[in-house]
Amino acid sequence: MSKSRLLRMDNVGIVVESLDDAVAFFTELGLTLEGRGMVEGEWAGRVTGLGDQRVEIAMMVTPDGHCRLELCRYLAPAVVADHRAAPVNALGYLRAMFAVSDIDDVVTRLRAHGGELVGEVVQYENAYRLCYLRGPEGILIGLAEPLADGR
Template sequence: MAVKAMHHVGITVTDLAAAVAFFEELGLELEGKMHMEGSFVDGVIGLDGSRSQIAMLRTPDDRYRIEFSEFQAPQSIDGSSHAPIHALGLRHIAFVVDDLDDTLARLRPHGAELVRNVETYQDILRTCYVRGPEGILVELSEFFS
């Protein structure tokens, strides 16, 4: 077996504090923040002279992590963060929540915008997409017991 586990997903943002605040409000836990630069980082990511701040957040069950990076150098380029769901590339992150209405209410002050509707699928779940900071598309689902 080649893969032992998934460690994290990385997302580049222009406002690290806003991204961290949004995902902490969603329920992720901050593992830590650090400054990144130097030949090691440049060699790994392929950008000479890079400088960034990163924050690593994890889910409460400690299974998944998201690394947010804010680059001071080189300047970030637009990666079409507001592209619709059918655009090629990584499009959304999905989370199971215990109370969808409460979660939406807590995320709205952090810039969450409902993409369209909260929908119910049979007697299984309620779900929706929201756009968070930087246009990050987040799927939220509440499963019925």
């Protein structure tokens, strides 16, 4: 059996229309803006297969510093598809799940930034309280509150 060459997962990317709204939403969730800038040129298009491109990005990082979320706003070429309103059982990207310490407080704070519950906050056995929430532009995230006391 060969040893895996995988080192880690660096980030998950989400394409948005408003970088400012998405950054505000994920900042409220608890991520920190690590950097913001432009990725452009023929070299970048060779990676993505899009040719000459211009993309404004914002890199967000989780409090532990181990996970990143790359928010991208394509200036060129134009966006060609929109999956933001897809239901949770649609093929492709589903959601990013975030562990939180107080799910009710997080949901309340994210609602102030356009967050809407998809269903409701539910409890899974004595392990978690869970919900799906759509943020700006329909971005789907999951929230999981670990239950240590078995309530």
